[in-house]
Amino acid sequence: MLESARDVAIASLVALRRAVYPPACVACGALTDSEFALCGPCWREAGFLLGALVCDSCGVPLPGQDDGPVQCDDCLRRPKPWSRGRATLPYRGTGRRLALALKHADRSDLAKPMGRWLAAAARPLLSDEPVLVPVPHHWTRLLRRKHNQAQLLASEAGRHLGCPVLPDALVRRRATKSLGHGGREARAAALTDAIMAHPRRGAALRGRAVLLVDDVMTSGATLSACAEAATLAGAADVRVLVLARAILEP
Structure with missing residues (x-):
C-alpha cells in the first residue's frame, strides 16, 4: 500500500514538472527530446513485449524462442473465454508506475503514448476488422x-x-470491491453477474470481432467476465488487449 502511494506521489510530481518544464519523460520526469516519450533508462526498464515471445492467449512473456503461436501453462490448464491476447509491457518497474499514474494520479495525458504502444501490440489481433470495447467501470467509480x-x-x-470504439457496449451493473489482492477464485466470484452487454447498445457486438481493452491484466477475471458478456451478446470472436500484464507466480 505504501509503495502504491509513493508511486502515485511520484506520478503527481511528474505531472507538475511537465506543466512547467517540457518536454520530460512521462514516467520519471527526466528531460527528453520529444513530448510523450520515455527517457533511455525508463525505456530499457519497461521491457516492451513487442517482438518478444508471449502467450498467444494472455500475452504473458515466455522464455525461449518459437516461430508459431504458443500458450503459457496457465492458459493450457485454464483456457480463457477469449481467443487471443496481447500486452504492451509487463506490470513491473516502468510499466507499473505508468499504469498506476493513469489510474490514480489523474494522468490522462499518458493515454496518448500508451494508445500508440497498444496499437503496435494489437497488430496480430486485427483480422476481421474488430471493434474496440473498453472494460467498463461502475458509475460510482467513475465519480471517484x-x-x-x-x-x-x-x-x-x-x-x-x-x-x-464502442465505449458503452458493456456495462458494469453493480459495484465490485478492488480485485488487486484477492485470489483467482475470489476475483471470479466477485464478478459473477457484474458485467453485461448494454440493453440497447450491446446489440452492436452481434456478429463482430471484439477487442477488449484494459489497463492491467492480473488473473484475467475481469476480462473473462467481459468476454463472456460479449459472447452472450453475439460477438463472433473476442480478443483482449492490455497495457500491462502482471506476471503471477505459479
Missing part, C-alpha cells in the same frame, strides 16, 4: 476517478488503428 482509464486507452488505440 473522473475517467475510465480503459476507455481512454481504447479511444487512443482506436484512433491509431482506424478501428471503431
Whole structure:
C-alpha cells in the first residue's frame, strides 16, 4: 500500500514538472527530446513485449524462442473465454508506475503514448476488422476517478488503428470491491453477474470481432467476465488487449 502511494506521489510530481518544464519523460520526469516519450533508462526498464515471445492467449512473456503461436501453462490448464491476447509491457518497474499514474494520479495525458504502444501490440489481433470495447467501470467509480482509464486507452488505440470504439457496449451493473489482492477464485466470484452487454447498445457486438481493452491484466477475471458478456451478446470472436500484464507466480 505504501509503495502504491509513493508511486502515485511520484506520478503527481511528474505531472507538475511537465506543466512547467517540457518536454520530460512521462514516467520519471527526466528531460527528453520529444513530448510523450520515455527517457533511455525508463525505456530499457519497461521491457516492451513487442517482438518478444508471449502467450498467444494472455500475452504473458515466455522464455525461449518459437516461430508459431504458443500458450503459457496457465492458459493450457485454464483456457480463457477469449481467443487471443496481447500486452504492451509487463506490470513491473516502468510499466507499473505508468499504469498506476493513469489510474490514480489523474494522468490522462499518458493515454496518448500508451494508445500508440497498444496499437503496435494489437497488430496480430486485427483480422476481421474488430471493434474496440473498453472494460467498463461502475458509475460510482467513475465519480471517484473522473475517467475510465480503459476507455481512454481504447479511444487512443482506436484512433491509431482506424478501428471503431464502442465505449458503452458493456456495462458494469453493480459495484465490485478492488480485485488487486484477492485470489483467482475470489476475483471470479466477485464478478459473477457484474458485467453485461448494454440493453440497447450491446446489440452492436452481434456478429463482430471484439477487442477488449484494459489497463492491467492480473488473473484475467475481469476480462473473462467481459468476454463472456460479449459472447452472450453475439460477438463472433473476442480478443483482449492490455497495457500491462502482471506476471503471477505459479
